[in-house]
Amino acid sequence: xxxxxxxxxxxxxxxxxxxxxxxxxxxxxxxxxxxxxxxxxxxxxxxxxxxxxxxxxxxxxxxxxxxxxxxxxxxxxxxxxxxxxxxxxxxxxxxxxxxxxxxxxxxxxxx
Amino acid sequence: xxxxxxxxxxxxxxxxxxxxxxxxxxxxxxxxxxxxxxxxxxxxxxxxxxxxxxxxxxxxxxxxxxxxxxxxxxxxxxxxxxxxxxxxxxxxxxxxxxxxxxxxxxxxxxxxxxxxxxxxxxxxxxxxxxxxxxxxxxxxxxxxxxxxxxxxx
Numbered sequence: 001x002x003x004x005x006x007x008x009x010x011x012x013x014x015x016x017x018x019x020x021x022x023x024x025x026x027x028x029x030x031x032x033x034x035x036x037x038x039x040x041x042x043x044x045x046x047x048x049x050x051x052x053x054x055x056x057x058x059x060x061x062x063x064x065x066x067x068x069x070x071x072x073x074x075x076x077x078x079x080x081x082x083x084x085x086x087x088x089x090x091x092x093x094x095x096x097x098x099x100x101x102x103x104x105x106x107x108x109x110x111x
Numbered sequence: 112x113x114x115x116x117x118x119x120x121x122x123x124x125x126x127x128x129x130x131x132x133x134x135x136x137x138x139x140x141x142x143x144x145x146x147x148x149x150x151x152x153x154x155x156x157x158x159x160x161x162x163x164x165x166x167x168x169x170x171x172x173x174x175x176x177x178x179x180x181x182x183x184x185x186x187x188x189x190x191x192x193x194x195x196x197x198x199x200x201x202x203x204x205x206x207x208x209x210x211x212x213x214x215x216x217x218x219x220x221x222x223x224x225x226x227x228x229x230x231x232x233x234x235x236x237x238x239x240x241x242x243x244x245x246x247x248x249x250x251x252x253x254x255x256x257x258x259x260x261x262x263x264x
Contacts, residue, residue, distance in 0.1 A: 011123065088125070089117055091154075096115060096129045096225075099141060099151040103133040106141075 010077050013057035018042070019050050023059060026073040033069050128226040135218035138225060139193035142214060148172070166190055170198065185209070200229070208232070 037047040054060045058077045115129045141147040145160040159173040171184040185199035195215040211230045
């Protein structure tokens with residue numbers, strides 16, 4: 001992924017189920033790395049790698065308070081993606097609603 | 112009411128599926144014949160349809176919405192009637208940014224599900240295609256984000 005196309009980076013980051021779960025967890029509030037790692041049967045090193053990907057995609061930020069490393073979500077980049085998806089979906093909702101009505105009409109015409 | 116199931120299984124891929132209360136032959140015809148397409152593809156807006164439904168054949172739809180013409184075009188790449196077809200999709204003001212869409216049709220109990228898989232060459236292309244006039248109002252919405260995250264799961 002190149003930095004010239006950040007949202008491709010976001011999609012790539014979200015293509016992994018563990019990373020989606022981390023994002024979903026952080027959407028509920030900040031967490032330490034240990035807290036984030038708890039539900040997953042994988043090593044801390046693996047969690048760290050996932051966090052690096054999410055951080056690079058701009059989806060999370062990591063802070064340090066005393067000895068605790070905390071993570072929180074950065075929703076702004078996701079909003080761009082969600083906005084695009086919502087628009088595309090709306091266009092197709094309209095198109096397919098129109099098709100649904102048309103198919104109903106066609107079938108009513110039949111004897 | 113949202114009736115389309117949507118997912119993004121890969122970074123530049125979008126999958127949508129929608130079920131219609133109609134037999135497959137009819138839903139297939141509605142997607143592949145000009146006489147049917149002009150009744151629905153324009154979402155109620157006037158639609159001019161040119162379609163040469165065969166592999167290598169081209170299509171061009173012009174939707175008149177809000178006093179403006181929006182032209183879409185492409186070429187049929189694969190056809191396996193009445194199960195699946197693949198076309199390229201290009202919005203003319205964004206010429207050169209070509210998405211590849213595969214539509215598949217499955218029937219169960221007299222209802223037909225249409226599943227489309229759209230492959231974009233980049234996220235920038237997708238954005239451009241939408242933002243360049245296809246639809247107005249790029250509202251940034253946390254509600255959409257919530258729904259999106261749920262669907263990602």
